[in-house]
Structures are given as C-alpha cells and as structure tokens.
Amino acid sequence: MRQVRTLGLLGTGVIGGGWAARALHFGIDVVAADVKPEMEAWIRGAVANAEGALSRLTFAPLPPKGRLSFTTDLDQMARSVDFIQENIPEQLELKQRILAQVSRQAPRDVAIASSTSGLMPTDLQRDLVSPERFLIGHPFNPVYLLPLVELVGGKATSAEAIEAASRFYTYIGMHALRVRREVPGHLTDRLQEALWREILHLVNDGVATTGELDDSIIYGPGLRWAGMGTNLIYHLAGGETGMRHMLRQFGPCLKWPWTKLEAPELTEQLIDRMVAGTEEEAAGRSIRELERLRDDYLVAIQQVLRQFNLGAGATLRALEERLYEEGAAAARGRLAGAAAADSAAAPLRLIETQVRPEWVDYNGHMTDSRYLQVAGDATDALLRYAGVDDAYRRSGRAFYTVETHVTHQAEARALEPVYVLSRVLEVDDKRVRLFHALHRGRDDAQLAAAEQLFLHVDTAAGRAAPMDAGTRSRLTALQTAHARLPLPAEAGRLAGKAQH
Numbered sequence: 001m002r003q004v005r006t007l008g009l010l011g012t013g014v015i016g017g018g019w020a021a022r023a024l025h026f027g028i029d030v031v032a033a034d035v036k037p038e039m040e041a042w043i044r045g046a047v048a049n050a051e052g053a054l055s056r057l058t059f060a061p062l063p064p065k066g067r068l069s070f071t072t073d074l075d076q077m078a079r080s081v082d083f084i085q086e087n088i089p090e091q092l093e094l095k096q097r098i099l100a101q102v103s104r105q106a107p108r109d110v111a112i113a114s115s116t117s118g119l120m121p122t123d124l125q126r127d128l129v130s131p132e133r134f135l136i137g138h139p140f141n142p143v144y145l146l147p148l149v150e151l152v153g154g155k156a157t158s159a160e161a162i163e164a165a166s167r168f169y170t171y172i173g174m175h176a177l178r179v180r181r182e183v184p185g186h187l188t189d190r191l192q193e194a195l196w197r198e199i200l201h202l203v204n205d206g207v208a209t210t211g212e213l214d215d216s217i218i219y220g221p222g223l224r225w226a227g228m229g230t231n232l233i234y235h236l237a238g239g240e241t242g243m244r245h246m247l248r249q250f251g252p253c254l255k256w257p258w259t260k261l262e263a264p265e266l267t268e269q270l271i272d273r274m275v276a277g278t279e280e281e282a283a284g285r286s287i288r289e290l291e292r293l294r295d296d297y298l299v300a301i302q303q304v305l306r307q308f309n310l311g312a313g314a315t316l317r318a319l320e321e322r323l324y325e326e327g328a329a330a331a332r333g334r335l336a337g338a339a340a341a342d343s344a345a346a347p348l349r350l351i352e353t354q355v356r357p358e359w360v361d362y363n364g365h366m367t368d369s370r371y372l373q374v375a376g377d378a379t380d381a382l383l384r385y386a387g388v389d390d391a392y393r394r395s396g397r398a399f400y401t402v403e404t405h406v407t408h409q410a411e412a413r414a415l416e417p418v419y420v421l422s423r424v425l426e427v428d429d430k431r432v433r434l435f436h437a438l439h440r441g442r443d444d445a446q447l448a449a450a451e452q453l454f455l456h457v458d459t460a461a462g463r464a465a466p467m468d469a470g471t472r473s474r475l476t477a478l479q480t481a482h483a484r485l486p487l488p489a490e491a492g493r494l495a496g497k498a499q500h
C-alpha cells in the first residue's frame, strides 16, 4: 500500500469537510470530489472555519500545509490520489455503486476507506476491484478535532490495508481503534445508540427534558469519560477490590428494568419535545456559535489531558513528539553540514514558520511569550541533533534552562513568515549557551534575539551532571564552527556573566 501524500475525498459534506481540514493541517494534499459543484465553496469554507481551533491544538512545528483542489469528476480523483476516504450519504446501494466505480479507476495499491457509521464492510466491498484494500475508517464529528477513528475490515479485507490505514490516520493525529469483528454500528455508535434510545424513552415518557438529560451527563459521567472509559471508572467504583466487588454489589441491578433499549416510536409529539428541548438549551445561539464553543473546549480538554498522557491527550502528545522529531530531522542535515564545513561557517537556519493569528497581541504584533516559544523550538531542534531526544530524556538526563535574555528589534504581524538562525556560543561539560535570532521572512529583518544558558542535569538526582560525550562533541563541533563568526551585538549580556 502506498505512502499517503494526497488524500482523495468522495463526498464533501460535514464529514468530508472535517477530513479535509485535518489532512491539510498536517501537510497532506487533498483532492475533494463531490457530485455537486456548489460543494467546492462549502468545503473551502469548512476548512477555513476549522482552522481557528486546529491551529491552537498544538504548537509543535508543522509541515507546510497541504493544498486543496476540488473536482466533480470522481474518476479523475480516484486516479490521482494515494488513499480514498468515502463520505457520501449513508445508503448501502449508493455506496456500493460509487465505491465499485472508483475502485475501477484507483490503482490497486490505493486503500479505500468508508466513513460509514453503521454499514458492514463485507457488504460495502462486495463489488470492488481489489476488495482486499477496502476497510471502514469511521471518524467522529468534528473530524478535525476528535482523534478517534474505528478501523473495521470485512471478510475480504487484508491485514496490510488495515495496517496502511492505521499508519495514515496516526500520521494525521488520530487514534486508530481496530475493531476485531464487523458488527452493525461498530463499537462507539453501538454504545451511543444505547444512550440515545434511553434519552428518547425518557423524553417520550415525560420523565425529563432534553436539557435535564444533558445535565445528567455533563456535570457527572461526561467529565469522567474524557479520561477513563466506563469500565475503568466502574473498576474504581468497586473500592479496593475493584471490578469484582463492583459486579457483586451492582450485579443484581442488571435484572431490574433500568433500561429499555428498544427505541420508542418517533411520534410527532416526541419529535416536538426533542426540538423544543434542544432549542431551549441553545438559548438563541446559532449552530456556528455553538460549534465554535464546542471546538474551543475540545482543544482545551485535549491540552489538559496531554499533561496526564491520557486518552486523546496521549494521542496529541505522541503526535507532537513526532512533529518535533521531524522538525529536528529536517534541520539535522544542515547541522551536520555546518559542523563539518571549515570555511562556510554560518548560523543554523533551524525553524521556518509563520506568525499564527493567535500569537498576536492587542498591538497587532507577535506577543512576548511567543518569541520564547519559537526560540524553544530552535533549541529543541539543535539539542535533538546533539542526541538529546525523548530516549535521552527518559534515561534521566536533560537540559534545563537557567537563564534567558530576549531583546526585541522589530515587529511581526499575523501570518508573516519568520525563521530562526541559531548559534552555539559556548559549551563545557555541563553547560551550553545558545543564541537564536528571529528574522522576518519578507525582508530578513531581525525581529528579536534570544540568548539562553542551559544546564545539563541528572533529573533523578536533581543536580547538574556532565552531558553525554557524543552530545558534548557535537555541540563543540558547532561551537568551533560558529566561533569564526563575529559575535552578535546582543550576545553576552547574560549567561552567568555579571554586567557591571
């Protein structure tokens, strides 16, 4: 199966738009195909709309954004992409026909996935050319912020197709959950549907309003669910003996008539109650407004969970680790060249980025803390080159910042391209002094300079310790090369050097 550089989308509604936004953000080109030409404007709007929240999800260095193109020619899309994600309406015959059509055009090493919420993969792959490359990749709305995607193979699906899809989804920041066996509704919708049926009964029976039922989740179980699922939470409910005690204590309730599960009939009265109830909850806020609110808290929750390496936060952390590693790998070649070259000593161009809109303060310029963030990314890339990666840190050694000095020379506005030139000024057994100059892309003007002193520590002992010999020698090679450059005017105002 191919490595995915271009994603093809079949159907560009709510879910297709979400896939497009996510893939483009993480550097994948997208060819979006829909039978309705008016969907081009729609999908471009959906991508722009998603960008606000997506751009706040992670500050790790990102690859250049992917390019979006649109076509009404499904066959042309199928011939020009590395992976196809189908998102057309949930009708078995329609999906079967369109999937078979694109499978006749797509090369055999192009995997084809369906976003279907509940149809069975064996039914969907029935008429495909090379049905072994077909699977279900079921995402959740908003696809650009929720990492879950359920992977379900049908009878003809190959392990290779599942593996390739899992790699691709992980690459664009998702958690690929492999479902062992095809069942209607896969896993998550089966669980959601059970809750949904109970809600409809409780509203139908006049027991509660939609708002009261939503309160029963958001003030309680909903808070727990983001970090731990029902099973682990119930394990805790059993006290010291966990799940065994929990089942003994609450097992008898399972025989009580707590749930109905057969859905009630959707009468006009029930529909009216559901509509009136949710309108009251929306309290005059538009769908767009509520979507923005939802997106903002979904970003914030994932960032909090990242601190605990839990659930969606663990997915985000793993993604960021890869992005930092890739950013550092791109810089590695330049670094090795710089350390080796005798004559052409030059500062290292480590970071190329853009001033993101949320980095700008009320003056319309990049705000102070972001200078440090960009300098931090440059430090990270440089130290990774010297061997200080995640494995190094896990071995109980790290560099801690002990001093920082930032000077500001010019301003940068939102969306301006910027880059960082870095130098190693000084190295000894336990310390390294770095100098970063942030430049504006359009005229190369220096915006700011950051000089920082880092101390190498044994993190378990909590005290300074000599760095690894390999790290020391790489940093020294860079420092030797950089010593041939004139000292920057802003350098030397810190780093343990008292200025009297």
Ligand SMILES: NC(=O)c1ccc[n+]([C@@H]2O[C@H](COP(=O)([O-])OP(=O)(O)OC[C@H]3O[C@@H](n4cnc5c(N)ncnc54)[C@H](O)[C@@H]3O)[C@@H](O)[C@H]2O)c1
Binding pocket: 010, 011, 012, 013, 014, 015, 016, 033, 034, 035, 036, 039, 074, 086, 087, 088, 089, 090, 098, 115, 116, 117, 118, 138, 139, 140, 141
């Ligand atoms: N909406 C959700 O929350 C959600 C979540 C997960 C999965 N899904 C699944 O994703 C799929 C799409 O759902 P949606 O909510 O995006 O629907 P949607 O109605 O918003 O979008 C469907 C799109 O498919 C296009 N289309 C119709 N026939 C087509 C054809 N022959 N070729 C190409 N395009 C065609 C339509 O023009 C439309 O733009 C469904 O299978 C659904 O079960 C939906």
